[in-house]
Amino acid sequence: MSLSNDEIPQLIYLAFGPTTYHQEACFSIVSALAHLRNTPGQALQIQVFTDDPAPYALLPVTVHVLDEQTRHLWNQPHGYHFRSKHVALRQVLDHYKKAVLIDTDTFFRTSPAALMHRVETGTLLCNAFGGRYDHNTHCPLYTKLHGLLQQRGLADDGMPLVNSGVIGLTAQDSAILDRSIALMDECYPLAREAYSLEEFCLAVVAASTLKLSECTDVIHHYWSHKKQFRAKIQAWLHKHGADPLSHAALADIQNVSDQLPRPPLLHRLSYKVMSLTLPSQQRQFARELLYGSYPYANEFDRACATAWWDKARENMDQRHGHLGPEQLRRCLRRPGLRLTLGSRRKEVEQHLLATHKD
Structure with missing residues (x-):
């Protein structure tokens, strides 16, 4: 049975700025396509929101070129750049029933079909579970926000944190992103030094309404040891960048x-x-x-x-x-x-x- 256009699962990337982020995104995309061959018949559409379409010219993706004004708007009212992740995913879910936004510093261990199967109504798919909220009571997320959130009944000490290197939702649950964006906008002035505010707000708004699912077995998110993994990726691009979908290039993904x-x-x-x-x-x-x-x-x-x-x-x-x-x-x-x-x-x-x- 063929899927209608809005039923095709969407894999979403945001890639801006220095060349290295585009290199990461390109390799992640090719890793998805390489592993997708192992699940024939599985439909997938890849969308890239970027300031530079050139790196993606040889890849079967839909590119959305975002000008500086749009990106500035997405990060308002405080200029918090991770806010744009939720904005982009929210816009995609206005048109498609299922979508996963994935950070550029990732690559696939197995078929993205396994990722999409975990995106279900009533579930937030994230990259990985973190510790409990009270595991670090000295961080700004706790010292600056704990009282406010407890007063509103939004977060207890045992709330699980998440890593948002992957965010997967169905359209039916997309309103969670609206609440997360609103909470980010409110909390940023109170905890602007908290690097992970975006994924924290997502965990807070999901805690009482959605089940959590993770996907570390499907996705490798190299948020640590970036230098070494970027070196591997740059070597692959040096070898295969001119023909990234060739048989040799796809085979080398495994290496x-x-x-x-x-x-x-x-x-x-x-x-x-x-x-x-x-x-x-x-x-x-x-x-x-x-x-x-x-x-x-x-x-x-x-x-x-x-x-x-x-x-x-x-x-x-x-x-x-x-x-x-x-x-x-x-x-x-x-x-x-x-x-x-x-x-x-x-x-x-x-x-x-x-x-x-x-």
């Missing part, structure tokens, strides 16, 4: 794994032993450099080398203070680390010095 590249256990143990020859504040730094330098069999894992090195440097600076160029050279030339890095030592040194900021 961009959802795991951080780590050397085998024996190598990790040897790195740990070697690091004991270094000053304590340099040990984690050295191990992370070696994680990036390992010759992984997977080409996309090998592409994470500079991301590992950059992250090692960033972590070192945050934990122990800035490491100057001469200190860096001395660290990399200590006998244990120099021998373990081998032929890659000069490459590591040149990269870190080239990206060094005084």
